[in-house]
Amino acid sequence: MSTSSIKTKSSIGVGQIILFLSVAILVIVVAFPVLLILFNAFWVEGHFNLKNVIEVLSEPDTFKALKNSLIIATGTTIGSTIVGTFFAWLVTRTDLPHKTFMKSMFLVPFMLPSFIGAMAWKMLLSPNAGFINQFFIHHLGFTGPVFNIYSYLGISTVEVMYLFPFVFIQVCGALERMDPTLEESARISGAGLLTITRKITIPLVLPSIMSGALLIMLYSMAHFGTVAVLGIENGIYNIPTLIYERIHQSGGSFASIRTGTVLATVLVISAAIIIWAQRTILGKGHYQIIGGKSFRPMELKLRGLRMPLMIFCLAYIAFTIVLPTVVIFLVGGLKTYGLSFTPENLSLDNYKFILFEYQVTRDAIFNSVTLGFSAAIITMFAGVMISYVIVKMKVRGKGILEFLGMLPFSVPGSVIALGVILAWSGKFGINLYNTVWIILLAYIARYMAFSLKANSAALEQVHDSLVEAARSCGATMWQSLKDIVIPLVRPGMLAAFFLIFLPSLRELTVSIMLYAPTTRTIGVAIYTLNEDGETVISAALAGIALIIIIVGQTIINHFTKKEGA
Amino acid sequence: MDIIRVEGVAKAYGDHQVHEDLTLAIKKGECFTLLGPSGCGKTVLLRMIAGFESPDAGKIYIDDTLVSDADDSHQEIPPENRGLGVVFQDYAVWPHMTVFDNVAYPLKIAKRPKDEIKKKVMDMIDIVGMHGLEKRLPSELSGGQQQRVALARALVGNPSLMLLDEPLSNLDANLREEMRFEIKELQRKLDVTVLYVTHDQEIGLAISDRVAIMNEHGKIQQIGTPWEIFEKPVNPFVFSFMGIANFMAVRREGADYVVGTGNQVVPWEKPVGEDRQWSAGFRPSDVKLSRSGEGLKGVVKRANFLGAMMDYLIEIDGEHLRTSIETHRALTQDLMFKAGETCVVSFLNLLWFRAEELQEVVKE
Numbered sequence: 041m042s043t044s045s046i047k048t049k050s051s052i053g054v055g056q057i058i059l060f061l062s063v064a065i066l067v068i069v070v071a072f073p074v075l076l077i078l079f080n081a082f083w084v085e086g087h088f089n090l091k092n093v094i095e096v097l098s099e100p101d102t103f104k105a106l107k108n109s110l111i112i113a114t115g116t117t118i119g120s121t122i123v124g125t126f127f128a129w130l131v132t133r134t135d136l137p138h139k140t141f142m143k144s145m146f147l148v149p150f151m152l153p154s155f156i157g158a159m160a161w162k163m164l165l166s167p168n169a170g171f172i173n174q175f176f177i178h179h180l181g182f183t184g185p186v187f188n189i190y191s192y193l194g195i196s197t198v199e200v201m202y203l204f205p206f207v208f209i210q211v212c213g214a215l216e217r218m219d220p221t222l223e224e225s226a227r228i229s230g231a232g233l234l235t236i237t238r239k240i241t242i243p244l245v246l247p248s249i250m251s252g253a254l255l256i257m258l259y260s261m262a263h264f265g266t267v268a269v270l271g272i273e274n275g276i277y278n279i280p281t282l283i284y285e286r287i288h289q290s291g292g293s294f295a296s297i298r299t300g301t302v303l304a305t306v307l308v309i310s311a312a313i314i315i316w317a318q319r320t321i322l323g324k325g326h327y328q329i330i331g332g333k334s335f336r337p338m339e340l341k342l343r344g345l346r347m348p349l350m351i352f353c354l355a356y357i358a359f360t361i362v363l364p365t366v367v368i369f370l371v372g373g374l375k376t377y378g379l380s381f382t383p384e385n386l387s388l389d390n391y392k393f394i395l396f397e398y399q400v401t402r403d404a405i406f407n408s409v410t411l412g413f414s415a416a417i418i419t420m421f422a423g424v425m426i427s428y429v430i431v432k433m434k435v436r437g438k439g440i441l442e443f444l445g446m447l448p449f450s451v452p453g454s455v456i457a458l459g460v461i462l463a464w465s466g467k468f469g470i471n472l473y474n475t476v477w478i479i480l481l482a483y484i485a486r487y488m489a490f491s492l493k494a495n496s497a498a499l500e501q502v503h504d505s506l507v508e509a510a511r512s513c514g515a516t517m518w519q520s521l522k523d524i525v526i527p528l529v530r531p532g533m534l535a536a537f538f539l540i541f542l543p544s545l546r547e548l549t550v551s552i553m554l555y556a557p558t559t560r561t562i563g564v565a566i567y568t569l570n571e572d573g574e575t576v577i578s579a580a581l582a583g584i585a586l587i588i589i590i591v592g593q594t595i596i597n598h599f600t601k602k603e604g605a
Numbered sequence: 606m607d608i609i610r611v612e613g614v615a616k617a618y619g620d621h622q623v624h625e626d627l628t629l630a631i632k633k634g635e636c637f638t639l640l641g642p643s644g645c646g647k648t649v650l651l652r653m654i655a656g657f658e659s660p661d662a663g664k665i666y667i668d669d670t671l672v673s674d675a676d677d678s679h680q681e682i683p684p685e686n687r688g689l690g691v692v693f694q695d696y697a698v699w700p701h702m703t704v705f706d707n708v709a710y711p712l713k714i715a716k717r718p719k720d721e722i723k724k725k726v727m728d729m730i731d732i733v734g735m736h737g738l739e740k741r742l743p744s745e746l747s748g749g750q751q752q753r754v755a756l757a758r759a760l761v762g763n764p765s766l767m768l769l770d771e772p773l774s775n776l777d778a779n780l781r782e783e784m785r786f787e788i789k790e791l792q793r794k795l796d797v798t799v800l801y802v803t804h805d806q807e808i809g810l811a812i813s814d815r816v817a818i819m820n821e822h823g824k825i826q827q828i829g830t831p832w833e834i835f836e837k838p839v840n841p842f843v844f845s846f847m848g849i850a851n852f853m854a855v856r857r858e859g860a861d862y863v864v865g866t867g868n869q870v871v872p873w874e875k876p877v878g879e880d881r882q883w884s885a886g887f888r889p890s891d892v893k894l895s896r897s898g899e900g901l902k903g904v905v906k907r908a909n910f911l912g913a914m915m916d917y918l919i920e921i922d923g924e925h926l927r928t929s930i931e932t933h934r935a936l937t938q939d940l941m942f943k944a945g946e947t948c949v950v951s952f953l954n955l956l957w958f959r960a961e962e963l964q965e966v967v968k969e
Contacts, residue, residue, distance in 0.1 A: 505697035512691035515712035
């Protein structure tokens with residue numbers, strides 16, 4: 041037969057193009073800046089120099105910052121682990137009333153920006169002007185402040201309030217998935233409930249507790265916002281705040297950048313150690329007894345403690361979530377900071393002012409929304425492409441792609457910001473310093489991991505045969521991507537978009553290192569206005585930010601519930 | 606003439622050599638089944654023909670066009686340009702498109718005029734018996750209906766060759782039986798060559814013009830009509846793959862062939878060859894049981910009443926065999942044996958294999 045339907049013309053290697061683009065994006069956006077940090081830290085005047093690194097680290101200021109980071113992170117980790125485990129146990133394993141409500145409330149701090157919380161606590165508990173301290177001094181006859189929030193304890197406590205959900209979620213999951221027969225068989229063997237908890241339950245969920253705790257350690261070591269708001273006043277710096285302070289004060293001098301890179305290297309190394317520890321714990325096979333199935337676990341009767349514990353939980357929620365939020369909105373409504381909360385002192389004027397009149401805040405809102413939107417769109421599409429290479433393509437070395445994509449997930453924001461400064465301030469021909477583009481690049485690097493996770497999960501659902509079927513129907517690689525793959529991963533892309541858009545609206549750590557007078561973001565504006573003493577304006581802007589975040593989160597929840605149904 | 610020619614193809618995944626020097630030809634217009642146990646590499650071969658995998662060595666021709674050449678020109682024609690219809694085990698019906706859009710896709714890609722697409726798609730939907738369901742989404746269809754959509758989609762572009770990869774294994778038994786005849790009908794009606802890959806010998810025998818049997822190592826053992834494969838298997842592997850197989854050890858003593866450890870001489874057709882140790886292969890349906898007469902004397906070791914059937918385990922001089930007989934026939938013909946009774950066994954058909962050949966199969 042001569043009238044063959046086979047076309048001997050072959051199409052260009054779409055696979056190679058996708059692979060090349062993916063590698064290019066990750067190398068330019070992630071690998072290059074991070075490598076520059078390591079290079080600058082260890083490479084002085086043209087040769088490798090470890091002595092200089094030690095010198096920088098043993099300067100009194102840097103050494104103190106290292107110590108502070110460690111003290112705060114340790115305190116925060118211990119506190120969060122206790123709080124998170126206790127509440128997780130309460131809502132999964134006891135007959136506490138209104139458990140579902142409590143569980144969702146304990147997750148609220150996840151979406152609240154901790155630096156806004158820190159601002160609220162500063163208003164409540166600063167030694168002299170804090171509302172609570174003043175109340176105790178003026179009305180209860182105290183001679184001094186009851187609690188000084190400008191302290192290690194104060195900083196750690198505030199961080200615990202916002203970070204404990206990391207442990208809470210992990211432990212809840214483990215307790216819910218644990219096979220109850222493990223406990224029941226211990227009970228049949230004659231063990232009391234206390235013995236079971238000590239000998240069976242806790243050892244079984246220990247990996248989850250540890251993994252959540254390490255996540256908090258990682259986060260707290262590199263945490264900027266809370267320490268910046270509460271620590272600097274009393275001279276408490278940790279690594280990220282010191283990097284910021286040095287670079288900010290010197291306007292990016294060589295010495296400050298060097299100190300920055302050395303400190304950033306310390307952060308990267310400690311992050312690597314923490315992640316290695318977490319992998320080892322999770323990889324030991326402890327998890328095998330915890331299956332994917334959902335069981336109905338044994339519930340402990342709280343009896344006489346039922347009501348007191350419920351009141352305790354409600355009080356905790358009121359004190360740590362409701363109170364700070366209310367304070368932010370109230371202060372945002374005050375005419376001048378320091379006036380009392382009476383109806384004649386409160387109005388919506390500040391809110392109107394920042395939304396419609398004040399150029400700084402209007403710019404900040406505009407910048408954050410456009411930056412967040414652009415970063416989310418770009419990262420969403422880049423994420424689909426890179427995930428496609430990682431999940432679907434059979435190429436060697438894609439493990440490196442995965443590593444590079446996930447790297448920013450564990451590399452602290454201040455490190456990314458510093459890397460971006462090193463890479464894009466003109467040293468290599470392109471100078472983006474003091475423009476929005478440098479912030480955009482940093483956002484893309486920082487949020488790539490979110491996009492990869494959401495898109496990889498969606499792509500894994502798209503079976504290879506769906507694409508092969510399209511190919512056998514005559515579609516080229518491009519056509520099958522466009523007609524089959526993209527429509528099917530759209531939910532994952534949408535999830536990625538929101539997972540990036542929302543956090544970027546409240547982003548502080550990266551933006552604070554990169555902003556110029558005209559490129560402030562919402563987070564930067566709140567922080568700098570607060571530093572400049574514009575407390576009421578800053579609180580009003582924080583209130584607006586909270587509203588945007590809560591509305592956005594509600595939309596996401598709505599979407600994800602629909603997808604699940 | 607041959608529509609597919611596979612010449613000296615090799616394929617390995619890491620250290621695992623799936624195919625080595627594989628050669629196969631499929632004639633135009635036939636329904637050809639590639640039959641083999643799971644994991645033998647039959648799907649890999651189909652995927653190489655479709656263009657989803659590239660061979661490490663060898664050449665593949667479709668319609669006399671070289672589509673894969675790993676030896677000389679290293680040319681690979683991508684799957685979309687091979688002009689095939691492919692049906693997958695998991696249907697691979699696109700969940701975000703309606704039945705109509707699924708079936709119309711190959712024509713849309715080929716940029717055919719709208720009304721031609723509409724007519725052809727509706728015709729094809731009728732042919733596969735999905736009339737009236739064209740606006741449904743795949744999630745609103747049963748497994749069998751989804752597979753019909755996949756068939757329609759593979760056939761709508763009027764390909765000269767259709768590849769089917771275990772298309773029925775996700776369906777339940779009744780539907781499977783129904784669908785296999787429909788596939789055969791479609792093949793005849795549309796005059797398309799079919800390459801069907803399966804591990805299910807029943808389907809292979811039912812619909813094929815020719816069958817190729819592949820062993821675990823990807824080696825083709827025998828190619829022939831279903832009847833040839835069933836009646837004249839070339840080796841114990843093919844024989845046991847085509848249904849329940851019994852083997853009985855037989856030894857040569859001079860010109861006689863003696864069963865097991867005893868001294869009963871096999872009175873039927875003798876093997877050809879000089880070997881001393883032989884195996885006589887037979888299917889349960891080839892066994893004839895009686896109380897007396899010509900045959901081999903045996904002892905009933907166990908008798909099981911299974912309702913419609915009587916199941917017996919019989920020993921002949923150290924060799925065990927199982928057979929069953931319809932209960933009502935056993936009753937009317939006095940063939941209800943009890944354990945310990947003697948019986949006479951004769952065979953309607955014996956296939957002779959050398960004992961070492963059988964050893965190889967058992968080892969694997």
